[in-house]
Amino acid sequence: MKEYCKQYQKPILLALLFSLICFGFFLTNHTIGIDEETWILENENSLLWLLQGRFGIQFLNFFLTDYGRFAPFLWDFLSVVIWYMAGVVFSFALFQRKDNESKIVPLFFFLAYFSSVPFVEGEIFAFSQFNLQISLGMLACSISMLLLCGNFERKDRRAYALALVLLVFSFSIYQAYICVFVTVVVAYCLTGFMCQEKNLWKKTGVFSVVCVISIILYYAINLLITFIIGSAGYLSENYVGWFEETSIWKALFLALANIVRVSFGITIYDETIYGGIVIGIITISFIIWGSTRLFAEKTWRKRGLLLFYGVALVCAPFILYVLLGTYKTHGRMLLAIPLAGAVELWLILTYVKSVFWKQLCIIISSYLLFLNARNMNMLYYEADIVYQYDKELANQVMYDIQREGMDYHKKPVVFIGRKEMDPIPIEEAGTIGGSLFEWDDGNNYRMRDFIQTLGFELLTPNEAQINEALALSGDMEVWPEENGIIESDNVIVVYFSEPTEQWYAVNGVQKN
Secondary structure (H helix, E strand, O other): OHHHHHHOOOOOOHHHHHHHHHEHHHHHHHOOOOHHHHHOOOOOOHHHHHHHOHHHHHHHHHOOOOOOOOOOOOHHHHHHHHHHHHHHHHHHHHHHHHHEEEHHHHHHHHHHHHHHHHHHHHHOOOOOHHHHHHHHHHHHHHHHHHHHOOOOOOHHHHHHHHHHHHHHHHHHHOOOOOHHHHHHHHHHHHHHOOOOOOOOOHHHHHHHHHHHHHHHHHHHHHHHHHHHHHOOOHEEEEOOOOOOOOOOOHHHHHHHHHHHHHHHHOOEEEOOOOOHHHHHHHHHHHHHHHHHHHOOOHHHHHHHHHHHHHHHHHHHHHHHHHOOOOOOOHHHHHOOHHHHHHHHHHHHHHHHOOOOHHHHHHHHHHHHHHHHHHHHHHHHHHHHHHHHHHHHHHHHEEEEEOOOOOOOOOOOOEEEOOOOOOOOOOOEOOOOOOOOOOOHHOHHHHHHHHHHHHOOOOOOHHHHHHHHHHHHHHHHHOOOOOOOEEEEEOOOOOOOOOOHHHHHHHHOOOOO
């Protein structure tokens, strides 16, 4: 590995520089987005990650944080660099085979694309409370694959044991790493097939056994934790879709259709794939390349294997969600999409032999990387617009409360409804670009935590106080009108809008 990094230091360093450019705005402009407001000033121990089956994050937080608090900039910078390091490890495991070396240009594009997909990294890194832990999970998964690939000849049991531990650890950080490991195994088989490597099925068997054992161990540990402390129903309530639809077949169809939707960057019912045009172009290019290679193969057996591996590479990032019968996948859940796309790009740039077509592919690939860099910076710039809006709104509300002589230190503030932003032309990606004063139709807990980051300590209202605020809001005008903020002996009320069913649900009160 050390010699590999020396040999390819130029593409490795250039791709790292490109990755840092992609995250330039993100690293130099700190914001507080959805969920981050909960953790940035947390001062109590929480079992949330254990309840979600992500005990690896809980373990890392014990050593890295106080109560799960994240360190602005440091977490973000380390997450970008460590994620990139995982890409380097993956490239060594996949491309530095015996009697087969990677080429400089395909390697650069592999590393650059792996670390620059706005739909995935753009969204997952925006959650600073766990982006460092997520990147460590990716690195653990890549090292596990590297250990397995380097152990076929030595057959060292300690290497297998360490690979198993690292894989379980990555699954415990995020269950989505199951898809990442499946994807890298498929990529290993496809790249091995292209260089006519022998015993691929035997190696696949080893990978499969290790993966299955790791999944069993992860779920056994999680089951034990669930038995002791309980569960939040994180997967079963939100992402198991077999019984949500009218039939199992419909659930399966929607889960498979989601593969097509994401792979081609298709917008359905206003659900967009941020930067999806790049993902779509790479998928189409891979299909064209695969089709030409398919006809070039001389035997039906080889054609069948190439077709199988090619389809498997496109589908592998979604395998967990197909098994769960769900199409509800955000970018932050599809961590294997950058790896699959990077491998597809590497295959095209490596095995296109015509000088003209290779140069054309390099030009198109360069443009796609430019689009990724542009989209990534725009994504975070637009998120910053929303953050500045939220800060201004919070400061104005708190100024009005104090101007009226209301003491928020003695009475809780209850926000009725949500405050909608003006419809400016920005695109949301998951939670990125969502206003904290609009999310969940007005979540008082989020609003209170966010306002705390601006230096105001608000009291938490109980159900009786929220109900009192609801009763008082009947004759109020929408803030910032003169009657938009009032107080009683027990509560301060800020009226944004008519509360919805979701508002009642997230704020824990019954609608009369």
